[in-house]
Amino acid sequence: GIQVEQSPPDLILQEGANSTLRCNFSDSVNNLQWFHQNPWGQLINLFYIPSGTKQNGRLSATTVATERYSLLYISSSQTTDSGVYFCAPLGGSYIPTFGRGTSLIVHP
Amino acid sequence: DTAVSQTPKYLVTQMGNDKSIKCEQNLGHDTMYWYKQDSKKFLKIMFSYNNKELIINETVPNRFSPKSPDKAHLNLHINSLELGDSAVYFCASSQSPGLAGIQQFFGPGTRLTVL
Incomplete structure (x- = not known):
């Protein structure tokens, strides 16, 4: 199956800072999702982005499928952004694979 | 309206027992999934069903x-529960695989603790 690597594994920010999270994957993909798992454990869809760029408020994501990576940008971070961010590419086998996540803590 | 719901939210049981989680x-999705999330937050797919x-x-x-x-x-x-089964189990759903627009939506999770 697809190998997924997310970086950095841990990130600590001061409120207001910007950050970039990266997701590398080993094979071509049919789609890719980014999720936020909040401190209460809920998994929230952020983006469905097999290719190109999408923006939603302070968050945006870019997937370059030909180079096998996706980036999640968080601008003007807030304490409510804390949690774990997962990317989940879906390859030809249609078996969803999650990365190990980036754990983000935003301090006030 | 809750899109994907799971019951129970918490489940504490003894080793060797049998338990069920509902989702x-x-x-209106055709495909549903079960995932296991371990103590290190690693999410791994267990099963997927498409149209039953x-x-x-x-x-x-x-x-x-x-x-x-x-x-x-x-x-x-889950039959004959073991200590290693302790985890958070997530249910998810999406449109059918094979369609370009697959997007998974997750339930709130069930935290299973085996004593």
């Missing part, structure tokens, strides 16, 4: 048996 989705048919079965012990009575429900039954 329901009202999104098993399509993904990822090296899960036989003690785990999914059942899909209809495409809106996917239940997970």
